[in-house]
Amino acid sequence: SPVAWMSAPLSARGVAGERRSAKAAEGVEKYGGHVPHYRIAGEQHYRVPFKDKSHLVDVRPHDEWTRVPAHRTRTELQAARRAEKIPHASYDIDGDGAVGPTDYFVAKHFCKDKDHRLNTGERERCVDALQNGFLDRFSFGYDQAGPQRQNVVKQIR
Secondary structure, three states: OHHHHHHOOOOOOOOOOOOOHHHHHHHHHHHOOEEEOEOOOOOEOOOOOEEEOHHHOOOOOOHHHHOOOOOOOHHHHHHHHHHHHOOOHHHOOOOOOOOOHHHHHHHHHHOOOOOOOOOHHHHHHHHHHHHOOHHHHOOOOHHHOHHHOOOOOOOOO
16 A cells, blocks of 8 residues: 555665665565655655655666775865875986976876886986987977067067
8 A cells, every 4th residue: 555655764775774685675575666756956856756666676786886985075085186196206307306397297208107106117217318318309498488478479460
């Protein structure tokens, strides 16, 4: 009867606390497969307050549904992302204690295994290439001109 399933405390899975399909199937037989139907804002739907979800009892859960997330909170996630943006100390090629833009550019060229750090072999190849004129292939400093350039080129029509 419809009154029996409305009076039982139900969760989105069918019966509160049920996780295994065998227990869920028993719960569906005992209480019915109707669960509360919520709208996106979180309140119960005004027209269809309960939905029959008994057809989903046999669905096997995917691994991504049951895995433990790598970060428990959004703050932890943002802190981890912020920490990933800081380059590893092995990227300090010139040895001044800070990883500058040129250090980062050169180190990224020689980090072959893409683990964002230079191992001993990669660092030796990097230093050898710098001594053999690796940076002569590139030109830097064009971004410093900006809006206050000394020699402004104007297009005259």
